[in-house]
Amino acid sequence: MNRMIVAVLSLVGLFVALYLFAHNLGLTGPITCGVGDCATVQASQWAKIGPIPVSSIGVLGYIALFVLSFMGIQPGRRDSAMIGGLLLAGSAGGAAFSGWLTYLEAFVINAWCQYCVISAILITLIFLASLPEIGRLRAS
Amino acid sequence: MKKFYYVLAGVAVVGIGAVGYNVGSNALGPAVSAPIELEGLDSPEALAEMAQGITRGDEDAPVTIVEFGDFQCPGCGAFALSVKPQIDLMLVQTGKVKFIFYDFPLTTIHPNAFLAARASRCAQDQDKYWEYHDVLFRNQANWSTESNATGTFLGYGEDLGVNEKDFEACVRSDKYADVVTANMELGMALGVGSTPTLLVQAGDEVRQLNGFDYRSVQEAVELVSTPGGTSPGN
Secondary structure: OOOHHHHHHHHHHHHHHHHHHHHOOOOOOOOOOOOOOOHHHHHHHHHEEOOHHHHHHHHHHHHHHHHHHHHHHOOOOOOHHHHHHHHHHHHHHHHHHHHHHHHHHHHHHOOOEHHHHHHHHHHHHHHHHHOOOHHHHHHH | HHHHHHHHHHHHHHHHHHHHHHHHHHHHHOOOOOOOOOOOOOOOHHHHOOOOOOEEEEOOOOOEEEEEEEEHHHHHHHHHHHHHHHOOOHHHHHOOEEEEEEOOOOOOOOOHHHHHHHHHHHHHOOHHHHHHHHHHHOOOHOOOOOOOOOHHHHHHHHHOOOOHHHHHHOOOOOHHHHHHHHHHHHHHHOOOOOOEEEEEOOEEEEEEEEEOOHHHHHHHHHHHHHOOOOOOOO
């Protein structure tokens, strides 16, 4: 059940990250931000790590989590400790990375991007939903 | 399990629809935001025909003030908000002066300036040029830092009550890219190197202004209006 939740949340996160990535590529025109100041966040130096847009890391991360969780609910793999370990590690890494980005928004950029906040909430929920994997890892 | 796949499919449809809509609507209407290649502007006549200033005041006023301005330039913003209203009240509305604004977006340092100039001309299509001009300068600090200000510019038009569909179609096109480019070429041909640049003219008398307080403008208007007048400091 927890992997189904991770799969759904990852898919939602993927589209949020895809929208930001499409914006970074100049494909969407102006970013629509009902709450906060997305333009300031997206124009800041922190929107990229070197030449790589942060949103592209989000896209890849959510794809990985979705594929893992989807594989993990297929018959024969439901008790896979390897998938459980990867889900736990991936979601923990994603939540930590997202936490750092949220810190930057709050204390360095001093502006909020609603899509980044939504993504931070999603990855936190994904991490929480992945915690039962600890039990699978112990049982294996 | 079936329910789970329905949920996944629902999320996928909504997600693809939302991202696709944003990408598609932008692809349908790319807003030209940089000067374009123009041919045939070698002759002063062709340049003068293509370049189009926006005039305020009596066409027959004895003195003309020409401004070459950039909507993203802070100096132009200060001039527009503090000096232009005085020029308008004391000189334009009294019939002494007509004021003409030519776009001179400094595109190398002001990435949104060209689009702002085009958007202002789209507003002119609906007789809202000067209102839009004022809104752009009043909100300059807000849109100057945007990576793509198209949506903001559309919002300003909406606030002014323009026909949104027509305005958006104009902004999301290449309309007036030729005029704005020609205005830049005209400025360069006249030796404009910075913004705002003011030329005060009456007959053959022309003064280029370096000071942008109202007093300097008023003095220049009086000088060009007086035959044989001398420039201050010369």
